[in-house]
Amino acid sequence: MITGQAPLTAPRSAPQPAVTAGSHRRLLDQGAGTLPHDDPALVGLLDAEVRFQQENLAMVAYASLAHPSVLAAAGSALSNVTAEGYPGARYHPGAHVFDEVERLAAQRATALFGARHANVQPHSCSSANLSVLFALMRPGDTLLGLDLDAGGHLTHGAPASVTGRYFRAVHYGLGPDGRIDLDEVAALARRHRPKVIVAGASAYPRTWDYGAFRAVADEAGAWLLADISHVAGLVAAGLHPNPVDIAHVTTTSTYKQLGGPRGGLILLGAAAEEATGAHGSGPLAERMRRGVFPRTQGTPNAAAIAAKARALGLAAGPRFTTLARRIRTDARVLADALVARGHRLVSGGTDNHMVLLDLSAGGVSGADTERALETCGILANRNCVPGDTRPPLVTSGLRLGTNILAQRGLGPAEMDTCAELVDTVVRGLGAGGGRDRLDPALAARVRATVRDLCDRFPVPQYPAAP
Ligand SMILES: *Cc1c(COP(=O)(O)O)cnc(C)c1O
Numbered sequence: 001m002i003t004g005q006a007p008l009t010a011p012r013s014a015p016q017p018a019v020t021a022g023s024h025r026r027l028l029d030q031g032a033g034t035l036p037h038d039d040p041a042l043v044g045l046l047d048a049e050v051r052f053q054q055e056n057l058a059m060v061a062y063a064s065l066a067h068p069s070v071l072a073a074a075g076s077a078l079s080n081v082t083a084e085g086y087p088g089a090r091y092h093p094g095a096h097v098f099d100e101v102e103r104l105a106a107q108r109a110t111a112l113f114g115a116r117h118a119n120v121q122p123h124s125c126s127s128a129n130l131s132v133l134f135a136l137m138r139p140g141d142t143l144l145g146l147d148l149d150a151g152g153h154l155t156h157g158a159p160a161s162v163t164g165r166y167f168r169a170v171h172y173g174l175g176p177d178g179r180i181d182l183d184e185v186a187a188l189a190r191r192h193r194p195k196v197i198v199a200g201a202s203a204y205p206r207t208w209d210y211g212a213f214r215a216v217a218d219e220a221g222a223w224l225l226a227d228i229s230h231v232a233g234l235v236a237a238g239l240h241p242n243p244v245d246i247a248h249v250t251t252t253s254t255y256k257q258l259g260g261p262r263g264g265l266i267l268l269g270a271a272a273e274e275a276t277g278a279h280g281s282g283p284l285a286e287r288m289r290r291g292v293f294p295r296t297q298g299t300p301n302a303a304a305i306a307a308k309a310r311a312l313g314l315a316a317g318p319r320f321t322t323l324a325r326r327i328r329t330d331a332r333v334l335a336d337a338l339v340a341r342g343h344r345l346v347s348g349g350t351d352n353h354m355v356l357l358d359l360s361a362g363g364v365s366g367a368d369t370e371r372a373l374e375t376c377g378i379l380a381n382r383n384c385v386p387g388d389t390r391p392p393l394v395t396s397g398l399r400l401g402t403n404i405l406a407q408r409g410l411g412p413a414e415m416d417t418c419a420e421l422v423d424t425v426v427r428g429l430g431a432g433g434g435r436d437r438l439d440p441a442l443a444a445r446v447r448a449t450v451r452d453l454c455d456r457f458p459v460p461q462y463p464a465a466p
Helices: 023-038 040-055 068-074 096-113 125-136 162-166 182-192 210-220 232-236 270-279 284-296 302-315 318-340 366-375 403-407 412-431 440-456
Strands: 117-119 142-146 168-172 196-200 223-227 249-253 264-268 354-358 381-383 397-401
Touching (some): 023 040, 125 162, 125 223, 125 249, 125 284, 270 284, 302 318, 366 381, 366 397
Parallel strands (some): 196 223, 223 249
Antiparallel strands (some): 117 264, 249 264, 354 397
16 A cells, blocks of 8 residues: 555555544644635634633533534544444445444443443434434323423423424423422323323433432333433533433433533433333334434434544543532532522522522513623523513523533632622612613623633633633
């Protein structure tokens, strides 16, 4: 073989370093190097986004920051690979490198979560949930999940989602203490005999008892789907119960707490294997495979799968465990600091990364608070609270999260400052009669403190603003 030239026949073995070393890097350098000249309009926006992320404090629950190496993997030449199907069984030629990448991502996903099978192809967790639900149910079958207003996700049977249109959705809510009432779940399961029960939420600050959900599912003859989209990082770090061996199927997003690209995973563990015989409809892994492709997706995003592999690799390291601990500790300290300032929290506190501020006692809405915080350089989103009387675009709550604060290195000492900032804005809005009535001097003071925090705690590995 002539050095520097690709072999004529594709090797089944791993790519050969002598031929490929540095190619990916040169490709990225090439693109990043010429883009400012070739497309200044676009590159200006891309630069603005990096700077925005450095200069604003994202106190959000629904995101984390991807390591630059994850972003580099997502921008790889794998983007050019079209390959329906699965490793070793594609419908297109030329996928032997991608086969290895997909196998690597799946291996890392199974290792990280102690699973026996992982499908790494879902484009998102919404897509993963659709695949799972359409694999386990027929249109008209009953689905039992947490109500959207109580913190559930659209794909858990909300009327606005295809899952609420094709399936008969029944929902459980929260008890007066802001926690899931398992007796209510069990009663609904007995009454409605759902085919699938979903344990998971987008806005729930407490720990899930998957064993209790499984017992309810078993009594009702239902499948249990655990959607760990929000807490996947804590699960991976052993700081939240792991449902993989208890639920029949587990799904997650890869960008929320795993620092990965936009995407989803489907994980199967011991429960899935044990269930195969009992439910008599073929191995669950195979049903999930077909549920993703061809039922709900076409070609997989090969570059995103490479980025998932990278993020899953990082999440398996000891630094990730340290980060996950800081995320959880920060959330507890933040919650305590808000309570100490007289604020009400849904469920009174938090077990995870999320703090749900209940603003319904004051006159200020979630939307106004979100907007006022944003003008001060703080990101946090409006959120329904139990019994909310305001419409979903307005709401009476605010959802805070510590994923990105912890990634930037903000610890318990800084959480008091963060609580102080939120408190100042909420009170300032209230004093001004709500809506856009934040005193400019007060807003400037908050912005200055935010700026100082962002300077002291830059996003690690991201270039600082010049
Ligand atoms: C965010 C979320 C999803 C959807 O994830 P996407 O990847 O954004 O589609 C599904 N389930 C829960 C519980 C979520 O919080």
